[in-house]
């Protein structure tokens with residue numbers, strides 16, 4: 001192996017997005033666009049629409065440096081596809097001082113700084129781009145994963161060239177969509193504003209900033225609370241789905257209108273998250289509402305709800321409708 | 327979003343080409359190139375895309391194979407075994423609970439000597455709770471006479487999907503190839519694909535025994551105590567020739583691709599501490615990257631898991647005067663004895679003056695990082711004999727704010 005290759009830096013990138021926004025595809029495009037050994041992996045969870053996901057990319061001309069199949073714990077670059085994640089997840093976790101945080105947002109820099117400051121990030125450069133609006137204009141839908149790569153390219157031209165990125169996109173999408181994406185990417189550099197870190201921090205491609213045992217998360221609720229069968233009894237631990245706010249995943253939520261409900265029970269059976277609330281009334285189980293903390297807005301219940309005619313207008317109404325959250 | 331993951335395999339691959347794909351799709355690509363006649367599997371995470379990818383190439387018309395949907399893994403294994411017995415080149419895939427459900431049918435393929443191939447995308451069993459993530463379920467359930475090789479990364483699992491077919495047909499024993507679920511199955515990595523022509527030359531469809539209407543015989547009939555043991559011994563004797571044939575299949579593969587594989591691969595064995603780590607699969611990559619800056623230990627990476635390359639391992643340990651061995655394995659047996667990988671190793675090394683410990687890591691998809699490797703390497707410095715318990719868990723939370731400390 002030549003000495004040049006042995007000296008080659010290792011680039012570590014992390015993408016944050018929500019299921020369906022294409023964070024995994026973004027990572028894969030990165031790997032494809034890089035000229036050299038590259039690997040990428042998603043965080044391994046249930047990637048459902050709206051759930052927070054992350055994906056990791058490792059790039060280096062020296063294969064041995066990216067041979068590891070570990071996740072990325074100290075990225076030099078982090079790209080965030082959805083700024084609502086900034087409050088939900090620590091997007092700056094493990095970031096290398098002098099690294100770049102690229103965010104799709106229309107919020108002002110002060111607000112972004114304030115949100116991320118609660119996680120005490122090191123001195124990092126921040127780049128902001130309103131990719132959603134560009135995506136809506138050029139692609140007709142809010143898929144920003146290729147655009148965020150354009151922004152990443154602006155702050156990290158060492159990763160790949162615009163031509164390499166085009167080739168990767170052409171490989172991955174059908175020609176029409178690829179062309180639309182490429183047209184959109186062209187306007188990205190000008191639309192990206194970079195706010196340099198305070199002081200002259202030199203980025204390191206060698207130092208590993210992983211906190212020891214951070215992947216084991218020693219601070220999570222302990223295992224002492226488990227029962228014999230690996231069960232968390234609710235009287236001991238406030239665990240399980242009670243804490244998982246699937247309601248934060250969707251853009252809409254089901255709303256219940258009792259006046260149109262015929263108590264057929266259809267909705268109960270189709271809700272994937274058991275969000276149709278029921279209560280015993282006069283010895284009978286009755287539908288009484290929707291659990292908004294968990295309703296992720298899939299619309300299944302609305303689809304099967306027969307509803308009934310309004311007494312006054314004679315018009316038929318469903319007892320469940322979808323409403324947008326703001 | 328209109329991404330067609332199997333796109334590169336929709337046409338003939340004429341030149342060696344660099345691709346970026348996930349482990350599962352790469353396997354689908356490799357299997358496509360071996361031109362199977364029958365594909366039959368039941369979907370289970372994290373194996374699903376391997377079969378999905380194959381259904382894509384069959385649907386596209388690139389691969390002329392029977393793609394058979396069945397109602398369960400047991401049916402998949404039974405159907406695949408029978409198809410293979412009928413003479414078809416056959417591929418199946420599974421993981422975890424699916425492998426468990428297959429068990430009833432697993433011993434038949436070695437018994438009939440049919441060269442079925444199977445991908446295992448390694449995943450935990452459900453106990454105590456459901457986990458769809460990576461563990462080495464196959465170490466507790468492998469064999470029954472199956473061959474089994476394990477891969478480190480996407481390149482290796484793509485290659486294994488081709489090599490397995492060759493090994494199976496050269497040995498006439500069904501062959502499993504394993505990659506770590508999610509860690510490899512769902513990671514996209516760059517790898518080099520082999521031209522179709524080379525794959526076909528490497529895996530020619532040679533005539534072999536099969537169910538034949540022109541030559542009727544009794545397959546799977548009852549055999550009395552007068553014969554059963556002879557039948558088992560006959561299998562055993564044939565099985566003893568497998569490792570040589572595997573090694574030969576690797577050599578042939580190297581001639582075509584330049585990629586050298588062995589039953590056992592070794593790194594930095596002549597190190598100052600005379601200590602080696604033994605592991606297999608994706609963790610080998612983690613350790614090798616770590617070893618770039620840590621030359622104090624060596625690594626033995628097992629590629630052949632079944633048959634276990636006992637003699638070869640023993641020879642390596644003796645030749646390099648290895649004094650201490652630690653195993654990193656993603657399985658446990660809850661039996662108080664060494665976990666499966668260390669068990670196979672220790673029985674291979676009986677009587678040698680080596681000190682052995684095993685660390686159980688990475689169960690249920692937990693990442694194995696430099697923290698585990700460093701801890702294990704350091705711990706081994708204090709270990710001086712083979713007294714007491716020889717294994718423990720590593721990288722586990724004991725209670726809030728506290729880690730379980732591996733004690734020997």
Ligand code: SF4
Nearest residue numbers: 271295296298299301
């Ligand atoms: S939209 Fe209806 S079915 Fe879907 S999660 Fe909400 S309540 Fe359940």
Ligand code: SF4
Nearest residue numbers: 261262264265267305
């Ligand atoms: S499906 Fe509609 S009408 Fe039937 S119980 Fe549910 S809300 Fe009421």
